[in-house]
Amino acid sequence: MRAEATILHVDLDAFFAAVEQRDKPSLRGKPVIVGGVGGRGVVATASYEARVYGVRSAMSSAEARSRCPHAAFLTGRFDAYRASSAQVMALLRRLSPLVEPLSLDEAFVDLAAADLDDRSVAGVTRVAEQLKADVAEVTGGLCGSIGVASSKLVAKIASDLEKPDGLVVVPPGTERDLLRPMKVGVIPGVGPATAERLRRVGVRTVAELEQLSVEELVRQLGQAHGTSLFHLARAQDDRAVVAEREAKSVSAEDTYDTDLVDRRLLEGLLERQATKVTERLRKARLSGRTVTVKIRLHDFSTHTRSATLPAPTDSTRVVARLARTLLTEVDTSGGVRLLGVGVSGLADWIQEDLFETEDPEPDTAPLPAVDLDRVTRSRQWSPGMDVEHAEHGAGWVWGSGIGRVTVRFETAETGPGPVRTFRADDPALRPRRVAPPDDAVADADAEGAGAAAGADQRGGAEPE
Template identity: 55%
Template sequence: MRSRASVLHLDMDAFFASVEQRDKPSLRGKAVIVGGTSGRGVVSTASYEARAFGVHSAMPSAQARHLAPQAAFLSGRFEAYRESSRVVMGLLHEVSPLVEPLSLDEAFVDLESADIDTGDVAAVRRLAATLRHQVAGRTEGLTCSVGIGSSKFMAKVASEMAKPGRGHQDHVVLVEPGTEADVIAPLPVRAIPGVGPVAAARLDRLGMKKVADIRQASREELVRELGQAWGAGLADLALARDDRPVISSREAKSISVEDTFEHDLTDRAECERVVDRDAALVCARLQHSGRFARTVTLKAKMSDFSIWSRSVTMTGATDSAERVRRMARHLLGSLDLREGVR
């Protein structure tokens, strides 16, 4: 953790939905939901108008339709999202050479490498406000929330606090060094990086609902219950101790394609056709990136939501769609299709 608030986290507001509202004036001020439009689809992004009805990302599209039947449901235009993302990321690189994109709509920026005195809190706040103004100008009206803190963890917490509807009119929050532990104490355990639904449920069974609850447990107890690496890491993060650096580039470790079907698949020939198509798609992306791969993984979510997964590692690397197809079909042969693949 740094002695100064010098890590900035920028998060675009309802990014996909906001791009749609920008490009289609008839949607402005209305509930917009972007994601899978089929009965098996999942919400990627919901506009703030849609969130007022309880719709949120990762929610099944069918549930979203029930909550907000009057909303506009869109499948998404990813080239438009990528173009706006390129504009935002380019602007961040003008601020600092150290920018770590997390996705199309959010990134960390290391202000220690920027032309600014990070010890001047007022100057840091002005930079954040100027950055928001420039994002809106260059993207023709898209908005973002900005958080600044002494670590990546605290910067992300701050940007969440800066989101629309959280009471910060300028949508910029800076967590002063020395106040981190107090700021995160009342937050739910899922505010801690790496705590997803499964880990949160396990912590809940241990009586730990908020970050402050984790602090009441000893490091030994956390290690005993959660394992050495995760238990010790959680104990540190609950005290706001985070020394992760901002990494300016990330090399992709995997390339994948995923499908959700309108009806559960039980026909092997149909599954083979899906595997063949996805092998071609994933290898096209592999070839475009100029890389090769050695391991092929096939994963299936069954009708009861259980996950089946198998992998095979080849003796040599490849970008051949035919070779990947053969490997994937071989893996498919061990999948019992009687219960259906979702």
């Protein structure tokens, strides 16, 4: 174990919602909920103003609306999130060469590898305070909570103690005193099932967990899990900060408002997802060998089918063709409510396959545009998306429906702006893309693209 508090954990507070409030002045200080806005949507994150009403990540959007009906419900803008994430990660890498991103909004930093003159508690506290100020400056006002300790375990727990905008430095030697009063669920790996098993033997707090012998924990939870909890309960965690975290997979998935049956329509949607996935692979200079299709049927049963190629690929045509083949292995006649494509077994992207020949002809005839429009029409103008009007300038979609779209014209640099309504097919109105910095691609796609892809449709949850 380290003798100094030199592991820093930073967690950007209510990240998705905070970015929306930063970029939309009229929403500052008001409840904002980011996630799926349809009937089957799930909350990705909620602003602290919404959490007052009991809204939490992974809650259904329907329940969130019942708890906080006056909140702004927005779909995700992942280009904006990736851009802000890249700015923060760049700051961290200037502080230390050893940075381990966990997601777009969370990372460990090894201060022992930083060029610091003073690694005392007072010294690392000053470093953390300066980092918080720098994060706010480069991101336009976002705040993060920071924990600093002698281990990853305690640093991560400490960063959660005084949210939002918190800072907790745990002096070496006090780690066990900090943990003992806490519920056992604070220990990584103690989920509801493990907590219930421990409750049955009288363990509810870390102090009570600490009283159990390693033999008893192994008997209750198995060799690996029991041994791990024995050490973690004593704040014994020697895991290093790993600078390069290998991406395990890149994926995209969508949940649909109505169950889909038409096979050609499903194939077209898979092809769109394959395009998204392979674009991310190429941006991150990666390729993959294993293609997986995820299918959730009308009865909520979930099926996955995978196939492994002889060599890695980043070809849209190859991934889409294999995905369509895998789709045939599942009976979808009862209707599909969720569809996804993923690529794993990732390798460094080096060069094009010298023996690959471009096939200008698609594997199947193009799908009639009306079929795909039937699925995506309601999301053409998604709440929260960035738009630009030829006459009125930049703004964001407040709402849409019945052939109309309502836009509030404001940006992060303006005050609250006016609201105007247009025809949904108004030629003067177009989407506006927020381009991430060049270094955002590797950070965002290799670290969190699979989690972020399509979360505005399926409601992928951001950690609290």
